[in-house]
Amino acid sequence: MQFRIPPQLKETVTIVRKSAFEHGTETIIAADVVCMVVPQTDIVEIVDGVGISDMEWAALLEVPNADISEGDIIRRADGTELQIRRIRALGSVLQLELKQDDIVV
Numbered sequence: 001m002q003f004r005i006p007p008q009l010k011e012t013v014t015i016v017r018k019s020a021f022e023h024g025t026e027t028i029i030a031a032d033v034v035c036m037v038v039p040q041t042d043i044v045e046i047v048d049g050v051g052i053s054d055m056e057w058a059a060l061l062e063v064p065n066a067d068i069s070e071g072d073i074i075r076r077a078d079g080t081e082l083q084i085r086r087i088r089a090l091g092s093v094l095q096l097e098l099k100q101d102d103i104v105v
Helices: none
Strands: 011-018 026-047 050-061 073-075 081-090 093-104
Antiparallel strands (some): 011 026, 011 073, 026 050, 073 081, 081 093
16 A cells, blocks of 8 residues: 655655675665655754754655665665664554764754
8 A cells, every 4th residue: 555645745765774794885675765754853962062963753655665674774865864763554654763863063
């Protein structure tokens, strides 16, 4: 079954899995995945005088994909990468909980 995403909110991403054994090696799990990525929270903490942005996102997939696992990476068209922290099935819709940590300059 397919989840309908409004055309203006559709985004095409690639899901990759980085190798735990060889640095810089990755495997493409799924290409041209249509989804809707929305921000959930954005928290900035100061740790030892350094600002750390802890941003959480959610991605709703138009078509579920059983090959995707926790720990995989979503690579967006602009090159940003978000790590998949949790996978949830909401009926026939697959929701990916994503996280991005950055240092605030």
